[in-house]
Amino acid sequence: MKLLAVTVSLGAALLVTMTAPSYAGGGDAIFKKNCASCHYTDGPAKEKTIADQLAKKGPELFYAGSKFQKGWLAAWLQDPKPIRPMKYNSLTEKNAGDHPKSSAGDAAALTDYLMGLTSAKVAAGKIKAKSTPQARNIFAKKMPCSGCHQTESKGDVSGGLSGPSLVGAGKRLNPDWVYAYLTDVKSFKPVRDMPDFSKAMSPKDMEGLAAYIATFE
């Protein structure tokens, strides 16, 4: 009986020592230590008022695994170039490009952790990159997308500055997430300075836009 207890506790101790180091080096622990002061990862979205949104120091990441492409995320965490032309939540200050940098090892662990944070509201494997005349017309003319988002055409970057730049969005964003975001914006960002287009466009138009954005270089 006593022997059994000793064996069990020894076994438990062994288990702890075996898993502890990998946990300490695990992405979630690194995240808690270095990232959680600015990003929340427990959904659903918490913001109810403009003040709630303005109090945030960084974007919510509770659906990061559905939003980003893995290769982009691992590289960006090591070399975080500005995504938003302006400082987060500011319409006056430029983005200083001062996001914390992670080592290659930390970035890999953080990427594994963040890619595990997926959203059931994003249907996987639905949208494939495709540029159609309809979608190009909606993005550039029929709808105000270009008024708030930068894009690149033949080396020329143009467009508004209040939204995240969509230059390179084809490598950064998961098109299935873009579609989910356009059709159901409130589930991801209940308070944001981008309009909810759900009454202004059909789901089909949004599918075309998501596929088009996936071609952005």
Next chain:
Amino acid sequence: MSRFVIMITMALGLALSAAGSAQAADDAKQVFDFYCAQCHGEKGDGKGINVTKSFSTDPRNFTVTADMEKRSDDDIRTVIKDGGPAISKSPLMPPWGATLSDAEVDGLLAHIRKLCKCTAK
């Protein structure tokens, strides 16, 4: 005595409603700064940060009284909710109807009327 009570009640009521409308004005200013200032600028002069050289139509400058008094309150509500094309203006003015409540739209209308120091002619 009853006179006194009535007077106090009236004074209180007045103070409260003044505080209420000051609160509403603050709220409208916050809504304006968050959603509209990106293009129209915090001062409403049409010089928001999105207005770069590729921005094909200048956002409305709300401080120009002569332009703004030509717009009815209904036109202003409509263009906020349904976007520029709803009053034959540029599609760069987005439709905010699915984002803002009717009360927020009314607050914006009041804020814009304050910026132009005008009413509809």
